Amino acid sequence: MPLRAALAIACLLACALPAQARTVYRCVRAGTVSLATAPEPGSKCEAKEIPDDAVQTPNLWGNFGVFSGVLYEREQDGKKVYSTRKLPGSVPFLKFTVATPPGEPAHPGLGKIGKPRMDLFPKPFKAAAKKSGVPEAWLRAIAHAESGYDAKALSPKGAQGVMQLMPEVAKEYGVKDPYSASESIDAGARHLKALLKRYKNDLTLVAAAYNAGIGVVAKYKGVPPYAETRAYIDKVMALNARYREVLGPKPQRPADAVPVAASKGE
Secondary structure, three states: OHHHHHHHHHHHHHHOOOOOOEEEEEEEEOOEEEEEOOOOOOOEEEEEEEOOOOOOOOOOOOOOOEEEEEEEEEEEOOEEEEEOOOOOOOEEEEEEEEEOOOOOEOOOOOOEOOOOOOOOOHHHHHHHHHHHOOOHHHHHHHHHHHOOOOOOOEOOOOOEOOOOEOHHHHHHOOOOOOOOHHHHHHHHHHHHHHHHHHOOOOHHHHHHHHHHOHHHHHHHOOOOOOHHHHHHHHHHHHHHHHHHHHHOOOOOEEOOOEEOOOOOOO
16 A cells, blocks of 8 residues: 555656545645655645546646656654655655646636736735635635636626626625625635635635536535536636745745756757
């Protein structure tokens, strides 16, 4: 089993191919990022569940370009664990090179995602994020994907405003003017807060429910088999990464890794 776990994470890092459902830990320490099969001592680690039906193998690294590193093996709590950070007692297990997505087309047919737009509605987004506790990067990713920040947007299905709220959702959150940017953003933040609670901070399910509805996610017990919804999830995740880079702390880098220069022909 440990060998299978190691090969699975190695495949995630180097091959970017779908694999069995598993938990991978994204660990941050001193501005560096590593991936591991168990929480690393001394690092702040976040568990990332990768389901069998994932839209695509998620990018757990961030936007670091192409770099080479080593998958290390060590013993922790009596078990063999694997990590891309060289910790005491680690021995090299497998070398890898990985290209982290540059964030251009998020999915075939979506076109370019575009640059983060921090100049639009700065006060409403900051206020809604602070009030709801929903990260501003996630709020902006949804708004960017939904309406392109068009306060007067109206979808063929009836979704309205910056956050593209359906009339019944807007009514639930007491929205009086669905085309008011501040009202739409505030209600959208509260709706996302409820979805984050319902799905235990699983952003994939939150995005699926925001796009297709809670009932549809319940019906399919996860991401529905709709091309539109799966493409939407892809786009929102890519946008969230971009906004996190703009709004987050100082840029991180992969632990114990070196950048790989692109060849002149690329």
